[in-house]
Amino acid sequence: MENPFQTCHDLKTDRPDIGQPLPRILALLPVAFVLTVLGAIALNALFFFQVRNSEQAAEEWKMKVAEETAKQKEIAAKTEDIKDEERRANDVRDWVEGSRQIQPLAVSIARSMDVKSSIAELSLLREPENPKQIKLGFKFDNGGQKQLDTTLQAVNALGYRSYSANQTAGKEGSLDYNATLIWQNGNKESLNLTANDE
Amino acid sequence: MKFQDIKDVLTFASFRPEPDDSTVNWARRFPNRRSLLINLNRDGVSWRSLDKGGVLGEQGSLGGELKDVVGDMAEEWRGLTDDGWCAVSVNHRFVISLETNLTRKKGAEEQIRVNPKAALGSKAERGKRYAVKHNPESNSSALLAVDEEYIKQIESIFNGAGLKIGRICCGLYGMFSDAVDQMLEARADYLKGKHKDPLGKIIVIACCEGSVCIMTADEDRWVELRSRSNLYTPDELEPAYNIIMPLVENAGAGSQVVFVSDQDGAAIKGMIASDASGTVISDISREDGLWSLLKEK
Numbered sequence: 254m255e256n257p258f259q260t261c262h263d264l265k266t267d268r269p270d271i272g273q274p275l276p277r278i279l280a281l282l283p284v285a286f287v288l289t290v291l292g293a294i295a296l297n298a299l300f301f302f303q304v305r306n307s308e309q310a311a312e313e314w315k316m317k318v319a320e321e322t323a324k325q326k327e328i329a330a331k332t333e334d335i336k337d338e339e340r341r342a343n344d345v346r347d348w349v350e351g352s353r354q355i356q357p358l359a360v361s362i363a364r365s366m367d368v369k370s371s372i373a374e375l376s377l378l379r380e381p382e383n384p385k386q387i388k389l390g391f392k393f394d395n396g397g398q399k400q401l402d403t404t405l406q407a408v409n410a411l412g413y414r415s416y417s418a419n420q421t422a423g424k425e426g427s428l429d430y431n432a433t434l435i436w437q438n439g440n441k442e443s444l445n446l447t448a449n450d451e
Numbered sequence: 452m453k454f455q456d457i458k459d460v461l462t463f464a465s466f467r468p469e470p471d472d473s474t475v476n477w478a479r480r481f482p483n484r485r486s487l488l489i490n491l492n493r494d495g496v497s498w499r500s501l502d503k504g505g506v507l508g509e510q511g512s513l514g515g516e517l518k519d520v521v522g523d524m525a526e527e528w529r530g531l532t533d534d535g536w537c538a539v540s541v542n543h544r545f546v547i548s549l550e551t552n553l554t555r556k557k558g559a560e561e562q563i564r565v566n567p568k569a570a571l572g573s574k575a576e577r578g579k580r581y582a583v584k585h586n587p588e589s590n591s592s593a594l595l596a597v598d599e600e601y602i603k604q605i606e607s608i609f610n611g612a613g614l615k616i617g618r619i620c621c622g623l624y625g626m627f628s629d630a631v632d633q634m635l636e637a638r639a640d641y642l643k644g645k646h647k648d649p650l651g652k653i654i655v656i657a658c659c660e661g662s663v664c665i666m667t668a669d670e671d672r673w674v675e676l677r678s679r680s681n682l683y684t685p686d687e688l689e690p691a692y693n694i695i696m697p698l699v700e701n702a703g704a705g706s707q708v709v710f711v712s713d714q715d716g717a718a719i720k721g722m723i724a725s726d727a728s729g730t731v732i733s734d735i736s737r738e739d740g741l742w743s744l745l746k747e748k
Contacts, residue, residue, distance in 0.1 A: 259476050260473070261477075262582035262624065262625065263619065265618060273472075274467055279466070280463060283461045
């Protein structure tokens with residue numbers, strides 16, 4: 254109730270349920286409510302934009318993942334190509350390494366021949382599928398086993414080893430010798446040999 | 452809890468006084484809302500609108516019976532308000548008297564409104580509504596009595612016209628009470644000043660819309676009070692002069708007059724001043740006297 258000096262008398266019939274105004278301190282409640290509602294709206298808006306941004310970011314990441322996966326596949330394909338290239342290069346290297354020059358071998362065999370011995374037949378065959386191996390067909394007159402050992406020693410000196418050897422002795426020191434020559438990397442003298450393409 | 456209660460809390464309406472809460476002044480009850488101030492005379496009605504800023508606006512008056520005037524003007528009056536709320540001042544069918552030894556127990560002033568018999572005892576008349584103004588320095592009181600039937604008639608007519616009544620008061624008594632308050636305040640200040648001379652007799656005169664109330668105070672005692680309704684008109688001030696002057700003359704030279712009136716009664720002060728030499732007249736009238744009182748209190 255206000256100071257009676259500040260209010261005028263009243264003669265009307267009072268309504269029985271006239272209520273006093275609530276204490277001003279309680280006005281904090283609707284203020285808090287309004288602030289809460291505004292805060293909720295603000296947070297909702299914030300979350301809405303965050304969700305939208307995160308969805309966009311997820312889409313971007315998915316696209317990036319797809320791009321990276323495609324790149325990865327491309328790289329894998331390239332790697333495979335490189336491996337193929339490597340395999341072919343290895344094959345070429347093997348072929349190159351295997352395809353040692355036959356001429357030194359033929360010269361070495363010829364020089365190993367004693368003055369009394371003579372070469373009747375000499376064949377050096379190399380198959381394209383397996384260039385490391387050289388089929389040696391060697392037939393000479395006179396000298397026999399001794400000449401053969403000398404010749405094989407000369408062949409070995411060039412870094413070749415003989416496998417699947419087959420020799421047939423003939424009359425008067427002639428001998429027919431067939432073997433497969435395989436070039437050995439570790440041979441010292443072979444380092445002096447040059448490849449065909451050099 | 453009703454939805455309306457929740458709505459009132461959220462819109463802060465619950466923290467404002469209700470429009471018909473008589474314990475709160477008019478300005479606080481209707482902040483930023485338009486309302487209407489109405490004065491009822493015996494032979495007509497005058498009114499003044501109050502805008503949202505609390506500034507007095509459109510005014511008018513119409514002669515005739517209250518019921519007819521309200522019937523004619525209700526629609527226009529509703530248009531001058533936000534929710535049809537109005538303050539009504541009755542300016543006839545009232546009596547202001549000087550009483551002594553009225554109870555001053557706590558809550559007596561509120562009790563006099565709802566149960567006058569309990570507050571006034573044998574002085575209460577059946578069919579009257581009362582308001583009281585106590586002299587804080589003595590056992591005397593100024594008592595206002597208005598016909599209850601008239602109040603109910605006003606309420607019925609206004610409610611029937613779609614108008615809501617926020618206050619029914621007696622404008623003259625309100626102006627008189629305001630003048631008495633200022634007189635008591637001035638007297639308290641004078642006594643605080645420890646003056647050697649006594650203050651002497653003070654005559655409080657209130658004039659409102661043709662009604663007059665005069666009270667003589669001798670130091671701390673209220674000794675005489677006279678009031679008349681519908682006593683004068685702007686063109687005929689003589690009846691008011693005739694009832695005021697005997698009390699002013701009885702008070703003698705050196706007495707002081709506290710004068711308050713609306714514009715129509717302003718000339719009365721001049722008449723008193725010309726015939727009561729040696730009497731100091733303090734005019735505390737305000738522009739738009741009754742309307743200012745209604746809108747502020």
